[in-house]
Amino acid sequence: LNSYDYLVVGSGLFGSVFAHEAALRGKRVKVIEKREHIAGNIYTKEFDGIQVHQYGAHIFHTSDREIWDYVNQFAKFNRYTNSPVANYKGQMYNLPFNMNTFNELWGTRTPEEAFKKIEEQKRAVHLVGQPRNLEEQAISLVGTDIYQKLIKGYTEKQWGKKATELPAFIIRRLPVRFTYDNNYFNDTYQGIPIGGYTQIVEKMLDSDLIDIETNVDFFAHKDRYLGEYPKVVFTGMIDQYFDYKYGELEYRSLRFENEELNVSNYQGNAVINYTDAETPYTRIIEHKHFEFGKGDSGKTIITREYPANWKRGDEPYYPVNDVQNNKLYKQYAKLAARESNVIFGGRLGQYRYFDMHQVIHSALVRVHDEFD
Template identity: 50%
Template structure:
């Protein structure tokens, strides 16, 4: 047995775990069914522009350990995300902030904004779903403009059927601060995400094999190492024994255009009758000016077996189903470590996956977890 670890999935969880194990002197084989490393973070340079092939990835965290870890493998630029929402023929600042409320209602101070919001909020003391929560915060007009259509398209179901945790990720501010994220540390890898992963996996103890399907080679791969680390879909690993977990997927349409298409990295399309959720103009992540540009439109769609599972749908039924798989993993596969967005069935951001991988590696390798951590 040549390897200490066989890792399935060359995204963030698998790659970070591989690096930590390699630096601890362990031999690692990392495989991925795709033809490239970096998972959904994969970027590709087109006409000098780093294109995020699986949707935009904006790094942000308050976790100092995670930030310092990332900086080992890439310099980060100073990008701060500010979103624009198109609804009908109007454009709005997003997330909801004082500028948004000025554009909509003409208010100019936090006090005026709070007074207006107090008029329109729905008196729901214990919101039980996404729709009820946002109505209790901003009322029907803002919900209809910014949330209802976009969310229905993104998740393929009525917002009443979704957990409030999805929308609570987005701040609501009564100041002129229009940044999307509150985190202390933010940015985009200066040389693209793929280059960051290449540096992350550049270690003598790591062997990377792409274009390798785990299930077509499961017997050989499980025999190739003492321990398996799996960051794919946990339900698929167990042959969908209890049924399939639900995910949302995406389809991308990318084209090269002349000039500056929209003047922002992301413009959300909130109308439910517009089939895509957002248009991404990639060069703005690097704050580039160029004669040409590359844009991508994102079309949410139902996940189908064999496709790409992007977003776990953690409603009550799917959460209960995941717990069945989680218990099955603990009782029947104690030698397999599951992690990442698909292995943990959680709607993780990048920094959360890195933190999960670092913590799992600390535990696995017997390394004391540093005390200097923040959420």
């Protein structure tokens, strides 16, 4: 055994919250990270004075006061409010679906007019019984126009499958708002850390009791690590940990294409979704708008986000939590429960789509189980 109490595999939010809390309790922690930088998918990097979200748009939102206070220890947040816009074949629509969207679609002005229009569209399609797929589910919730223009193409690109081949459960609810409110989230607290996300993780890991090594893959020396460290916190892929013994879990991957443009304002909003089927990317992020146009005014950085199938070796961005994969995950979770010296956590370790506030909460629960 070496002198460390914990090996934390992965420097994303889960691993970093755990390492931070362990160090506060006097434990020595080694963090290993296979990428060349810390912070996992919330990593941001500055170019031309603009914080670029390297792994997709990250907007912090929560209604949990404790989590909000927790994260505010590590950064000041601005008042950014997520209000994406959809581009469908050149027509612009406000999101999420609200009175602005309905006005843009149909010219309706009052909640009553909009409500009638949606009900009329839902009735025009004669669906019998339970929706059998995502298409039927979406139409039964919001009618045909919203489905065709704002949901179908986007969802099919995201999942790489036809909406008629996707399960209905992917869309349980489609919030429809009869107010002129473009705020995407309903949460009490929302914002972007001024100066980016990376500083949050840097501060969490800033302790004499924590050592960090990047460019190190746990699987290169798995047995040695398990022999040398009394306890391991593993935030990588749970199926890979068990050598895919029961088969592969399914993930969705993404490809990000960054471009620097010599204009000060390219699209007028941080996030524009491309909801038609023809455009190969799902969205364009213009990073400076997360910070209200900050940065060199003559330049901007945009990122096109392309969904991609996942195969071994690719970055597993999203777990695919359908019935089959969840069943397979349960088998792995049983094996994990028997690894008494290993804590499996985070999006990949627990195979669950966690938002940032949820992953912090989940890590703090594990910390509590471990120490209190």
